[in-house]
Amino acid sequence: MINRLFAGLLLAALALPASAAFDVGQLMTDLARHKGGKAKFVEKKYISLLDKPVVSTGEMSYTAPDRLEKRTLTPKPELLLLDKELLSIEREKQKLTINLSNQPEALAFIDSIRGTLTGNRAALEKNYLLHLAGTPDKWVLTMLPSEQKIAALVLRIVVSGSKNQIRSIEYLQADGDRSVLSIEPLEVK
Amino acid sequence: MSRAGRTFLLWLLAMLAGAAIVWNSRFSADMSFFLPAHPSAEQQVLVDQLKEGAVARLLMVSIGGGESAQRAALSRELRGRLAKLPAFVSVQNGEAGSEAADRDFLFRHRYLLSPAVSPERFTEEGLRRAVGNSIDLLASPAGMLLKPLLTRDPTGELVEQLAGLNAGAQPNSRDGVWASRDGERAMLLVQTAALGSDTDGQETALNTIRQQFAASAQAVGLAEAKLQLSGPGLFAVNSRATIKDEVARLSLISTFAIVAVLLFTYRSFRLLGLGLLPVVSGTLAGVVAVSLLFGTVYGITVGFGAALIGESVDYGIYYFVQSGRNGLAAWRARFWPTVRLGVLTSVCGFGALLFSGFPGLAQLGLYALSGVIAAAAVTRFVLPPLTGEQIGMRDLAPLGRRLAAASQALHVLRWPVLVLAIGATAVLITQRDQLWNPELSALSPVSPADQAVDMALRADISTPDSRYLVVIHGATREAALQAAEKTGAHLDRLVAQGLIAGYDSPARFLPSQATQEQRRASLPAADDLRRKLQAALVDSPLAANKLEAFIADVDNARQAPTINRDALAGTSLALAVDALLLNHPAGWSGLLPLRTGPQAIDSAQLRAALAGSGALFIDMKGEFDKLYNDYLHEAMLLALGGVLAITVLLALTLRSPRRLAALLLPLVLAVVIVIAGLHLLGERLHLLHLIGMLLIVAVGSNYALFFDRTERHRPLDPETLASMLIANLTTAIGFGTLALSEVPILQAVGMTVGPGAILALLFSAIFVPRETAA
Numbered sequence: 001m002i003n004r005l006f007a008g009l010l011l012a013a014l015a016l017p018a019s020a021a022f023d024v025g026q027l028m029t030d031l032a033r034h035k036g037g038k039a040k041f042v043e044k045k046y047i048s049l050l051d052k053p054v055v056s057t058g059e060m061s062y063t064a065p066d067r068l069e070k071r072t073l074t075p076k077p078e079l080l081l082l083d084k085e086l087l088s089i090e091r092e093k094q095k096l097t098i099n100l101s102n103q104p105e106a107l108a109f110i111d112s113i114r115g116t117l118t119g120n121r122a123a124l125e126k127n128y129l130l131h132l133a134g135t136p137d138k139w140v141l142t143m144l145p146s147e148q149k150i151a152a153l154v155l156r157i158v159v160s161g162s163k164n165q166i167r168s169i170e171y172l173q174a175d176g177d178r179s180v181l182s183i184e185p186l187e188v189k
Numbered sequence: 190m191s192r193a194g195r196t197f198l199l200w201l202l203a204m205l206a207g208a209a210i211v212w213n214s215r216f217s218a219d220m221s222f223f224l225p226a227h228p229s230a231e232q233q234v235l236v237d238q239l240k241e242g243a244v245a246r247l248l249m250v251s252i253g254g255g256e257s258a259q260r261a262a263l264s265r266e267l268r269g270r271l272a273k274l275p276a277f278v279s280v281q282n283g284e285a286g287s288e289a290a291d292r293d294f295l296f297r298h299r300y301l302l303s304p305a306v307s308p309e310r311f312t313e314e315g316l317r318r319a320v321g322n323s324i325d326l327l328a329s330p331a332g333m334l335l336k337p338l339l340t341r342d343p344t345g346e347l348v349e350q351l352a353g354l355n356a357g358a359q360p361n362s363r364d365g366v367w368a369s370r371d372g373e374r375a376m377l378l379v380q381t382a383a384l385g386s387d388t389d390g391q392e393t394a395l396n397t398i399r400q401q402f403a404a405s406a407q408a409v410g411l412a413e414a415k416l417q418l419s420g421p422g423l424f425a426v427n428s429r430a431t432i433k434d435e436v437a438r439l440s441l442i443s444t445f446a447i448v449a450v451l452l453f454t455y456r457s458f459r460l461l462g463l464g465l466l467p468v469v470s471g472t473l474a475g476v477v478a479v480s481l482l483f484g485t486v487y488g489i490t491v492g493f494g495a496a497l498i499g500e501s502v503d504y505g506i507y508y509f510v511q512s513g514r515n516g517l518a519a520w521r522a523r524f525w526p527t528v529r530l531g532v533l534t535s536v537c538g539f540g541a542l543l544f545s546g547f548p549g550l551a552q553l554g555l556y557a558l559s560g561v562i563a564a565a566a567v568t569r570f571v572l573p574p575l576t577g578e579q580i581g582m583r584d585l586a587p588l589g590r591r592l593a594a595a596s597q598a599l600h601v602l603r604w605p606v607l608v609l610a611i612g613a614t615a616v617l618i619t620q621r622d623q624l625w626n627p628e629l630s631a632l633s634p635v636s637p638a639d640q641a642v643d644m645a646l647r648a649d650i651s652t653p654d655s656r657y658l659v660v661i662h663g664a665t666r667e668a669a670l671q672a673a674e675k676t677g678a679h680l681d682r683l684v685a686q687g688l689i690a691g692y693d694s695p696a697r698f699l700p701s702q703a704t705q706e707q708r709r710a711s712l713p714a715a716d717d718l719r720r721k722l723q724a725a726l727v728d729s730p731l732a733a734n735k736l737e738a739f740i741a742d743v744d745n746a747r748q749a750p751t752i753n754r755d756a757l758a759g760t761s762l763a764l765a766v767d768a769l770l771l772n773h774p775a776g777w778s779g780l781l782p783l784r785t786g787p788q789a790i791d792s793a794q795l796r797a798a799l800a801g802s803g804a805l806f807i808d809m810k811g812e813f814d815k816l817y818n819d820y821l822h823e824a825m826l827l828a829l830g831g832v833l834a835i836t837v838l839l840a841l842t843l844r845s846p847r848r849l850a851a852l853l854l855p856l857v858l859a860v861v862i863v864i865a866g867l868h869l870l871g872e873r874l875h876l877l878h879l880i881g882m883l884l885i886v887a888v889g890s891n892y893a894l895f896f897d898r899t900e901r902h903r904p905l906d907p908e909t910l911a912s913m914l915i916a917n918l919t920t921a922i923g924f925g926t927l928a929l930s931e932v933p934i935l936q937a938v939g940m941t942v943g944p945g946a947i948l949a950l951l952f953s954a955i956f957v958p959r960e961t962a963a
């Protein structure tokens with residue numbers, strides 16, 4: 001038992017040089033190769049005021065390089081569409097369109113997702129300090145806002161995934177609330 | 190006193206009386222020149238909007254030059270300065286402060302303003318549903334705005350209010366203030382205290398903005414800052430300046446040119462002075478008549494004076510030249526009937542315009558009509574006593590003889606002219622679809638450059654397109670607001686059906702007192718609400734005991750007074766309400782602008798949906814187009830009526846179909862060739878070209894008549910021929926000067942009648958029946 005644990009530690013130590021070769025640059029290259037696809041998502045928001053998390057589910061699709069669609073099915077149908085700089089939200093009969101170039105904070109927030117999807121390191125590093133852990137098969141990218149205005153909204157963004165597929169995005173907000181978006185790919189192109 | 194002295198004294202008294210009237214006349218250069226004299230209910234809304242509406246008081250300001258941050262600083266500085274001045278009701282530049290004030294107001298009064306507040310909403314079931322909705326909304330990115338307010342507004346009344354607003358059409362922003370689409374200019378939106386129809390007030394406001402801008406640019410150290418302004422107020426001020434300049438410039442050019450021609454002809458300052466009497470009398474009489482009948486004289490009407498100078502100087506020329514050799518009695522017997530008939534045809538032509546519902550056109554008609562009559566009367570009754578038997582006119586017979594020889598030779602041009610006319614007719618027939626400019630804006634005195642700036646600024650600041658309006662009326666503000674709410678309920682159904690995307694209403698930010706009281710009465714007392722919440726939120730993730738702030742807010746709202754217009758002060762919502770709620774002597778009007786969705790608005794469907802509700806649906810562009818088409822249609826009838834009246838008059842006088850045809854032929858040919866010529870020069874025809882055609886016939890028939898009259902008795906005598914040439918020259922100068930105008934209305938008349946008059950004389954000479962001459 002002790003031996004096995006020791007062996008595990010040893011293996012991990014041996015693996016270190018190998019994982020050191022896996023850096024942000026490598027991950028970005030992998031991600032950039034991803035040309036898009038469809039996925040199911042489950043998003044859980046943990047809000048301190050509420051006794052239970054708010055859960056929403058639906059489908060997401062991404063078309064490289066700048067079109068992201070998030071279609072929520074429960075609890076209320078909603079469509080969120082990001083097309084270049086235009087973000088639109090359709091909910092019931094309401095439609096809201098925001099030009100992100102007017103909203104630098106929102107753009108930085110959106111760029112955390114878009115930069116990861118497109119493997120755009122420059123866009124991410126403009127607003128965040130990046131820290132990568134894990135292996136190409138199971139990596140965790142932690143982003144810490146470097147800009148005061150963004151830090152006032154979000155403390156940390158943690159994206160994890162496997163190869164060029166993102167599997168979850170977690171936001172820790174400045175007010176202590178947290179949301180976790182889990183992604184289940186439907187097909188991989 | 191001698192007879193001449195008495196006559197002159199009478200004339201002088203009449204002139205002085207006229208001058209006194211003119212001195213007290215009101216002159217105007219506003220857009221009402223184009224507005225219908227007897228508007229329909231729909232058109233009345235247009236008129237009100239242009240005169241008093243909030244849109245007519247909006248000025249758009251753009252700041253260019255420097256860096257984005259510098260422009261933003263300048264925008265803030267300018268807003269700070271302008272907002273303090275009483276000349277401006279509101280100054281917006283997208284700074285965060287003003288939006289916070291709006292949101293604050295909406296949140297503070299949410300229970301009086303939210304359309305969702307009703308007794309049902311505060312039952313157990315209603316609360317469960319409303320709170321449940323809010324929690325569901327937290328799952329959406331849109332819910333992030335709601336989260337900090339959840340404990341105070343768990344039923345989501347702020348969301349309910351914002352749902353009706355169009356958040357999509359916000360201008361861009363850079364460095365915290367509004368910016369143009371490309372980000373290269375900072376933008377502000379200013380509402381003046383002065384009405385749109387108060388051109389002086391608008392001019393003062395514009396100058397104030399320019400001064401404050403210069404001071405602001407200096408304060409923030411942006412020397413190369415560039416200011417651009419646009420808006421209805423600027424148009425009014427610029428148009429007035431243009432028309433003022435034009436009136437002075439055109440009259441001066443026309444007067445100088447005509448005086449030169451007369452001096453060359455008369456070689457006598459005495460005759461020149463006398464010859465100008467009919468002109469001065471005619472011009473004065475025109476303004477007096479318009480002032481007395483219309484109350485207000487439009488600048489454009491006075492601008493038309495240049496043409497009248499040319500036309501009214503003719504009578505003096507005829508008199509001096511023709512009576513020079515034959516004496517006064519002979520002139521009266523032989524030439525006066527012809528001149529009189531010519532005057533009558535002009536009266537028919539100008540008189541037709543009197544019946545126009547387009548006040549500008551009716552004024553032009555009255556002005557010209559009274560001017561021509563006064564000039565002819567002065568020629569007939571005042572000039573002879575003053576000149577006496579010895580006119581001392583120089584002999585124009587040599588000039589006339591050369592002209593007579595030339596006019597004989599002109600006969601060979603008959604066939605070429607006919608061929609040309611056939612060609613022109615062919616052009617007009619084949620290209621009849623492209624002849625006309627279908628837009629009312631063709632008549633607008635606003636320069637294309639100003640229009641282009643306006644379009645660009647409008648697009649940059651995303652000013653709402655208020656093409657479709659629903660209008661309601663009420664005797665009091667409260668009645669109008671209640672009507673707006675009732676109509677709003679109709680419109681909500683249309684929104685649900687997808688016929689329209691949404692609408693604005695003054696009742697959105699200022700509900701009627703009745704509605705506010707109903708909403709307030711729906712709010713339960715604190716203990717009651719606490720009990721209901723406990724029951725409603727049993728299974729909810731949101732515990733009822735976290736909502737004490739909500740209970741306190743509802744309790745406050747139960748005791749707070751209802752809001753009135755004054756409560757909105759300091760928010761941009763006040764601007765919105767004032768823009769949508771107009772007070773006029775007959776009561777209050779409320780405007781409910783509609784927003785179009787992906788589906789175009791079907792006017793018939795909307796009218797049907799609103800039928801019987803007392804609300805009026807208006808398509809502003811449609812109304813403008815309809816207005817213009819009405820004018821055009823009417824102008825066509827008037828022009829035809831005028832030509833018909835002239836024809837009947839001539840037919841009755843001539844009593845010979847052959848002579849009538851011979852007289853009308855050159856006029857018709859002149860019209861056809863001029864119109865085809867204008868078209869080939871790339872001119873898109875509009876209403877005033879049409880009026881110009883009528884005037885070619887009215888003015889041209891004077892020359893044709895002389896040829897007809899004189900030919901019957903004996904060969905055309907050289908003096909008469911010379912007088913016609915000179916008269917034609919002055920008329921062509923008068924109308925031709927208008928062609929130099931930058932005001933499209935005057936330019937069109939000038940371009941049509943100037944060449945038309947010359948061709949009418951030329952063709953009359955070419956087509957004089959030869960057998961009678963022989």
